[in-house]
Amino acid sequence: MNRKVVTTLGFAIGFQLLVLCGVYVNAALPLWLGKEVRISTVPVDPRSMFRGNYAQLRYEISEIVETEFSDSDPNMNQLRNGEVVYVSLEQNGDGLYQFSGASLEKPATGVFLRGRVASRYYSSVVRIKYGIEAYFAPKDKALALEAKLRDGGVAVLMVSDSGKARLKEVVAE
Structure with missing residues (x-):
């Protein structure tokens, strides 16, 4: 050759x-390299015939009113699907992180998540996806997780300085 x-x-x-x-x-x-962040979650569905054994998770920060965006302008065009957004988080007294603001610009400091606009409904509510909406587990663990999380749970995330998040585990409250 x-x-x-x-x-x-x-x-x-x-x-x-x-x-x-x-x-x-x-x-x-x-x-x-990320920072550990814990946020409240509510499981939606623990199994799918097509995707396997998983728990689909929903967060309070998954649906944000458009007026919460700090740089929103009343004359601004509506947010478009797929647009990158940043959601700032602050730690509360329980050690959980919660919503503290949203922006189209990357925050200079603090803990924040980078997400994308998935859809809009009710004219001003924006649904955001962060890539942490599903937790995959073996069948037995997924079924046990469903039983433990009926009243909610805590998602343990690892968040990088750029706002990218990965789901580490889900624990019962």
């Missing part, structure tokens, strides 16, 4: 591996 072909093929394979490693590291970075 020609040396140039072998070199080109080696470069192509190495580049693909490098890209895959980069995607993995980018997804795992909040788990390795």
